[in-house]
Amino acid sequence: MTAAPVQPGDAAAARAGSYPKGVARRQEILTRAIEVFAAKGLEGTSLRAIAEAIGVSHAALLHYFPSREELLIEVLKANETRFNATDAERDPTEIVGIMTNAAHRNVGIPGMVSLYSSMLAGSIEEGKEYSREYFSGRFERLRAKLVSRIQIGQAAGTVRTDLDPEALAALVIAASDGLQVQWLLDPKVDIAGSLELLDVILAPAQEKK
Amino acid sequence: MTAAPVQPGDAAAARAGSYPKGVARRQEILTRAIEVFAAKGLEGTSLRAIAEAIGVSHAALLHYFPSREELLIEVLKANETRFNATDAERDPTEIVGIMTNAAHRNVGIPGMVSLYSSMLAGSIEEGKEYSREYFSGRFERLRAKLVSRIQIGQAAGTVRTDLDPEALAALVIAASDGLQVQWLLDPKVDIAGSLELLDVILAPAQEKK
DNA sequence: GTCTATAGGGCGATAGAC
DNA sequence: GTCTATCGCCCTATAGAC
Numbered sequence: 020m021t022a023a024p025v026q027p028g029d030a031a032a033a034r035a036g037s038y039p040k041g042v043a044r045r046q047e048i049l050t051r052a053i054e055v056f057a058a059k060g061l062e063g064t065s066l067r068a069i070a071e072a073i074g075v076s077h078a079a080l081l082h083y084f085p086s087r088e089e090l091l092i093e094v095l096k097a098n099e100t101r102f103n104a105t106d107a108e109r110d111p112t113e114i115v116g117i118m119t120n121a122a123h124r125n126v127g128i129p130g131m132v133s134l135y136s137s138m139l140a141g142s143i144e145e146g147k148e149y150s151r152e153y154f155s156g157r158f159e160r161l162r163a164k165l166v167s168r169i170q171i172g173q174a175a176g177t178v179r180t181d182l183d184p185e186a187l188a189a190l191v192i193a194a195s196d197g198l199q200v201q202w203l204l205d206p207k208v209d210i211a212g213s214l215e216l217l218d219v220i221l222a223p224a225q226e227k228k
Numbered sequence: 229m230t231a232a233p234v235q236p237g238d239a240a241a242a243r244a245g246s247y248p249k250g251v252a253r254r255q256e257i258l259t260r261a262i263e264v265f266a267a268k269g270l271e272g273t274s275l276r277a278i279a280e281a282i283g284v285s286h287a288a289l290l291h292y293f294p295s296r297e298e299l300l301i302e303v304l305k306a307n308e309t310r311f312n313a314t315d316a317e318r319d320p321t322e323i324v325g326i327m328t329n330a331a332h333r334n335v336g337i338p339g340m341v342s343l344y345s346s347m348l349a350g351s352i353e354e355g356k357e358y359s360r361e362y363f364s365g366r367f368e369r370l371r372a373k374l375v376s377r378i379q380i381g382q383a384a385g386t387v388r389t390d391l392d393p394e395a396l397a398a399l400v401i402a403a404s405d406g407l408q409v410q411w412l413l414d415p416k417v418d419i420a421g422s423l424e425l426l427d428v429i430l431a432p433a434q435e436k437k
Numbered sequence: 438g439t440c441t442a443t444a445g446g447g448c449g450a451t452a453g454a455c
Numbered sequence: 456g457t458c459t460a461t462c463g464c465c466c467t468a469t470a471g472a473c
Contacts, residue, residue, distance in 0.1 A: 065449080087448095133352045137346075140409075141346065142413065143342045155414055158413060179428075183421065189410055192410070198398060200402075216429055275465085440473080442470085450461100
């Protein structure tokens with residue numbers, strides 16, 4: 020890692036096109052790919068179809084990304100990063116709200132939910148180690164983020180202290196993921212309405228009549 | 229459609245092999261297919277691979293099932309039916325317990341969870357109307373079943389009455405689905421532990437100290 | 438009725454020309 | 456750095472043997 024590569028730790032980016040020109044082109048392809056997925060979803064997204072929509076050959080795509088799998092995961096990563104900045108600005112005691120917000124952002128671009136779900140389902144299978152690593156890491160990261168917020172809430176007295184933060188974090192994430200898919204299949208499913216029920220779990224013993 | 233077809237409404241079964249011999253053979257293939265998926269998951273399940281594992285040609289499979297998609301959905305349906313009988317016997321006031329039970333049954337056969345998730349993700353895409361219809365119907369059915377149990381609980385005073393049964397049902401299902409996938413990616417996720425938190429939502433205002 | 442054999446078109450991936 | 460050509464595999468469809 021010498022002259023002008025990208026971030027030292029970014030193995031995927033370094034694998035091909037590690038120098039200025041290549042990096043720029045890679046970014047451009049990624050950006051265009053996100054647009055394509057957002058608009059059309061995963062429907063018939065062969066390497067050839069993606070390449071055509073972008074205006075290159077499918078072999079050119081494979082010059083920048085070692086496989087279809089890695090290209091698609093990079094699209095998810097880029098889309099995730101794009102929104103993470105927003106979350107940091109939010110009230111650090113929010114727990115369900117942060118997921119509701121994310122869920123609504125996602126269903127606004129159904130293609131991304133479709134891509135996310137498909138890659139997640141695929142990541143369980145053998146031979147999809149790259150996907151598996153991404154999703155393992157993503158869930159780990161997301162749970163840690165929520166656990167931290169839950170603990171802040173517990174210390175502040177706004178969240179019941181008799182609940183396991185890890186179990187709660189996993190639950191909130193699972194509910195958010197699951198509701199997005201149900202909503203895509205049937206828009207009468209009320210994502211926010213269902214997620215808000217989780218606030219009932221969080222609230223300390225209430226002085227309810 | 230003349231002599232001895234199966235149930236008139238069962239379009240999928242009627243499409244091919246509508247006669248006693250064919251129906252039996254179809255069932256046999258389905259049973260074998262379930263075993264294959266349970267053991268190996270969705271990994272490399274081309275029609276040819278499934279056919280080989282069962283011991284027939286891939287064309288023979290297509291004689292009984294009009295497409296790979298429909299075969300796979302039939303596998304899910306058969307697997308679902310297999311367990312539905314068990315649920316009917318359970319305590320009719322159970323809500324979270326019924327899902328915890330189902331979730332644990334599922335993670336015992338990871339291949340089925342993998343198949344389920346993949347087909348569910350795929351069902352969102354265009355051209356997968358058969359899958360979409362199955363999952364729409366399944367979620368509708370499942371929500372209705374839970375709504376009924378929730379309403380019984382509300383009438384009996386064991387469930388808070390200020391919660392929307394529909395929203396609650398969708399939440400419980402979403403959480404169960406999402407947790408199964410998280411568990412497959414990271415076994416330290418405690419499915420039952422997380423789902424049990426939902427019981428806190430259900431309980432009426434407690435006389436907690 | 439049940440199944441085998443075969444053909445068409447698309448896929449991801451690779452090799453090598455320019 | 457990007458392309459064309461090609462490989463082996465896949466799903467689907469169909470003709471016709473038994």
